[in-house]
Amino acid sequence: MTTSTAAPARNRGGRTQHDPTPIKEQHMPTVELTTATGTLTVEATEPVPGLRVYEVPAAHAPLPQYPWVLAHHEGRTLGLFTTAYDANGAAAAVASMADWTRGAMTAANEISFGGHAERFGLALIAHGCAPTSK
DSSP states (O other): OOOOOOOOOOOTOOOOOOSSSSSOOOOOOEEEEEEEEEEEEEEEEEETTEEEEEOOOOOGGGSOOEEEEEEEEEOOEEEEEESSSHHHHHHHHHHHOTOOOOOOOOHHHHHHHEEEEEEEEHHHHHOOOOOOOO
C-alpha cells in the first residue's frame, strides 16, 4: 500500500482546497463628507476603477433632488445625479476617457489634453447630471 506525501492541492489564493478559513471579505469603499455639523462617512461603490458613486443623505445634500454623487477616488466631485442608476451610467460612459486610478489632476489632464473635455461633459449631461451653471 502506498501513501501519498504530496502537498494538498491549492487554489489561486494559495489556500488548500479544503481550507474552511473565509477569504478576506471585500469592503465597500467609504467617502468622508464635511458637513455643517461635522464629518459624515458614507459607503460608496466603485463601478469603474478609481470612480466612486455614493448617496449624500437628504439632510446634508446641497441639491436634494440630486443626492447621488459620481466622484474621483481622491474626492473630487464629477457630477450630481438623481439616481444611482444615472451616476453608474455616467461612470461607465466616461470610463475610457482617463485612467481614473491615478491622481485627479492626471485624469483631468488626460481628459483635456486628450481632446475629451466636450465629450466628457456631454456624457455626464446625457446621464442626467445636475447643471452647474446657467
